[in-house]
């Protein structure tokens with residue numbers, strides 16, 4: 001039985017914004033593994049990138065990638081497949097919207113007006129990706145393996161970006177501002193993907209029937225996810241202001257930045273949940289004792 005499932009952003013949250021290191025969160029990750037609390041990446045990164053990072057961090061469960069446009073679920077999790085799911089030898093994929101090719105075709109309508117103010121990440125060379133992201137030579141090609149969302153390097157002003165987003169919405173798609181890029185999605189998103197996956201896990205795994213959802217994020221593209229989970233952790237960023245998720249309660253803001261803030265906030269939330277569970281168990285034992 002697990003008290004929670006953690007859905008976490010990677011860049012700037014579990015990974016340091018500048019160095020991409022998760023070292024400060026590793027003891028907390030090991031403790032969660034021991035307690036049987038799954039940590040599920042929910043990121044704008046591609047599957048190719050996330051598989052690599054997850055392996056380094058010892059995470060072998062599902063992953064939500066490309067800003068929530070797709071969820072990859074390993075076979076060993078034994079969740080029921082959705083119709084038409086793509087798969088490879090180790091996992092299957094549930095996607096929420098159009099392919100990247102279709103999104104690009106739609107965006108072509110806007111390219112006469114806007115084409116000189118953005119560049120697709122997938123059209124850049126490895127060297128260009130490395131200089132924008134700080135990724136190394138091995139990681140840069142993985143960042144371009146996008147299948148369900150189109151990721152843009154924005155060259156115009158912030159005001160241009162808002163006007164562009166309105167035109168994207170008129171085409172039934174939407175723009176999501178990430179830590180470094182603008183992502184164009186046809187549907188889905190981190191919040192929708194987390195809600196879908198958490199419902200599935202609770203419905204199909206008896207041990208998780210009572211598990212609460214906990215999200216962790218640092219940026220504007222995490223806000224919707226931080227609003228839909230039972231509990232939320234806002235991790236301080238070294239580069240931007242704290243976003244402002246609208247919640248009635250159940251949110252913690254880290255004191256420290258990046259992975260150190262992640263560890264601090266997640267440990268506090270999980271301990272609080274476990275205390276509540278112990279209190280609940282004690283009360284029900286007392287109730288049973290009194291009834292006897």
Ligand SMILES: [Mg+2]
Pocket residue numbers: 009010011012013179217218219
């Ligand atoms: Mg982030």
